[in-house]
Amino acid sequence: MRVVCNKEDLAGKVALAARIAPVRSTHQVHEGILVEAGGGEVSLAATDIELSIRTALAADVEEEGRVLIPARIFNDIVRSLPEGRIELEHDSSAGVIRLATRGNEYKIRAFAAEEFSELPELNPERSFTLAGNALIETVDKVSRSYSRDETRPVLTGVLINFEDSRVRMVTTDSYRLSIKETPLENEFEGSIEAIVPARALQEVKRIYGGSGEEGIQVSLTENQAVFGIGDVVLGTNLIAGSFPEYRRLLPEVFEREISVPRRELLETLRRVSLFVQRQNPPVPVSLAFSRGELEVMVRSQELGEARERLSASSDDEFTISFNPEYLLDGVSLVDSENVIFKFNESLKPGMIVPESEDGEEGDFLYLIMPMRDPYRS
């Protein structure tokens, strides 16, 4: 293999692939980036057997070929070489790839690529293109409440559903639940549903953010979701298993609906949380409502206590406590001027939604389990 291409372009693409290639893998071949030259371009591929990435850039291909290059060192060298043209030449008898720019020459060990896995492809006939910002906005709204605990893998994923002309995403870590629906211009036949690893969607967001593209191509098969963003194709294995029946968790009616100014509440919560950062078990933050007023309280046995008062649309006395971090997440995800809290009893889940202008159902909700307040019970 022998190619010449622009160093900056190559460095950007190698960096994308190197993020996916694992530092250590049970299949050592995957610690490398597969580099293929042919048809006027150089394509790169990497996988950690869950996520996979392919990307390509234009190049002068003087000799076609296929080689596997250890990811970390390849990325580090290409990134730090001076700008301009870079030459890649594979010497298969010596087992090295030569990287050369003006006056610089690096040789890295390179390997035969026969054992590399077949990566999922974007099937153009079974894929659809979405407005990228709508997809990413939806991902952002549900990204706080997926589980980081890998003992229940299904909760580390995002339930994605395409139906009619909207996308819905759901995540839950069993302490809170986020649901976000976003309208799309597409029209879907039937319902398409999958559990996609949250990590994969974060990667899609990163790639989209740096791409300058508008659309994201999506194709879903039984085992894989594949996202096409410009010349990058990101594949991910889907998570097997069944997602919790989240609709059953949503109370049908709420006894109370209280509106609180969002900005003030957010500032208050950030301040009072200073008392409870990194405490385990978490110290609850209590919301004590009375007519027209909300008192936010935190008591830490070790450090002291905090109280703040805010205005609220409440009309009876009611107190409920939450994990401060989870409450902050919910309030910060709402983007209307006021936050609407919906409550039943103190030990039943509460709901946080944005204020709607016309009284219609909003397209985002955040359900949160209360904590028992040790100072009250």
Add this chain to the structure above:
Amino acid sequence: MSVFGDIVGHRDIIRSLESSLAGGGLSHAYLFHGPEGVGKRTVARRFAAVLVSKGEPSRRALAGLHPDVVEVEPEGAFTTIGQAREVVRLAASRPLEGVRRVFILRADTLNVQAANALLKTLEQPEGESVFLLLAISRESVLETIASRARSLRFSPVPVPEVEELLKRRGVERAGLWAALGRGSVGLALRYAEEPGFREMREAVFEAGLSFPEDFEGLHEAVERIAARAEEVGAAEEAAFLARAGEWEESGRRVKEGARRARRAGRDRAAAEALELLALVYRDLAAVAAGVPELIANTDRREELEQAVERYPGADWAGAARVAAECRGQLTYNVTLEAVLEVALLRILRQTRASSPAW
């Protein structure tokens, strides 16, 4: 030809695996248990290759390089909870290329925490993952794990079948190496292919038959065996480095792995040295009992016969028992030298006491 076509022995097991492949009835978990070196991992790899493949397994799958086959090697003596969690996570992830994921684990290296982390997944994997668990014996596996898997017992392979295999591979003196393998294809191959192992056998033979007159002579014989075991370890380390050294970026990990390979190689050689010693005495007992056709060290028949003649009435079977007993002490981290010295001293006394020639 079936992918199991060239596997030596284990006909019943292969038949049972093939029929579950053909007629459905696949289990989520299989426990392959049996002595070291009889072919559990080889069968597991072939079975895994078929399990993940859509049609005929590819050469890559058979070579153990399919991305949906994950072999988990214990980190040191144990498969850790971290490794178990990674398995749980991967097991819930749909396969990359194939139809399902397959995990090959050493079940007898799972500690309680790691085993507990795996239980739920083993019983009811979210995806269609299949677990192939390997162990020295069913008893060496925690009951909670063993009871969730379909157990298949791997017996030692009949010596003539091992001999056949060695002959097919063009190995000379196949009969001798097969007999020394004592039912283990792996061990027979090591005798056939590794000079280090053969040299160690020479040293053991010498020590076992020399009956040194003084402690110094005994000490020397012991030192020679220990040195051979060290060499076997060094050869393992070199082989590990040759396999892994290519990826220079993982330097520290390679070094750590090489150190482990060396220690494991040395320990295995030490255990084998004591088993060989027991085998020498077992052969002597066979000769003394008038059934020399049963000996394993077929190339040393003459020497064995001379020894029996020289020490009539010696308790060879007792000596073999002593050697086998001492083999167990290695697991308590006693050095090979110490164990060998004690073993040879006790054997010396035993053979001397009952022998009128002394």
